[in-house]
Amino acid sequence: MMKLVKSTEVSSVCDKFIKGKITQLPFKQSFKAADHLLENIHLNLRGPFQTPSIDGAKYFLIIVDQMSGFITTRFLKNKSNCFNHFHNFKLSAENTLAKKLKNIFTDGGGEFINKSFQNHCAESGINHTISPPYTPQHNPFSERGNCSVLEKERCILLHSKLPMSHWEEAVSMTTFLCNLVPKHEDQKTP
Secondary structure, three states: OOOOOOOOOOOHHHHHHHHHHOOOOOOOOOOOOOOOOOOEEEEEEEOOOOOOOOOOOOEEEEEEEOOOOOEEEEEEOOHHHHHHHHHHHHHHHHHHHOOOOOEEEEOOOHHHHOHHHHHHHHHHOOEEEEOOOOOHHHOHHHHHHHHHHHHHHHHHHHHHOOOHHHHHHHHHHHHHHHHHOOOOOOOOOO
């Protein structure tokens, strides 16, 4: 049996390691469960990517339906196109599902708090909740979607040995695959 030696000397490496491992305590989940599709939609914009995609995209918008966990991605050349992509998603989803979008949750990025975005939400009766700065914990659904999509996207590109300019195709494939995986206790895909 090994014996532990008592030591009063603390290494500075240990201090740095400990400080480096410090994380915030988990945030209390503040979202009421969504009962219907399009009741709660979470949005986040990723980018700019260092390498533009083959089609010239530098960003992607991730849209997550809270109830189903269904992920939608839209690719943008400029941040200024974010509202148009959101608006097209909204029209398509509302027409397909015959339901109205009720609540959206975003971070405080300029693409979500500009006048056209705010006016559209007000005119459409959409409640827009903006999370405080530097707290991705307040928008966990889109942040978790980002992590799922980006981790798999990197694996696809590394495994396939494709150039980074194929990131858009990898994100599209990853989004498709994420939507095939059951997300709830009922084991149904979104």
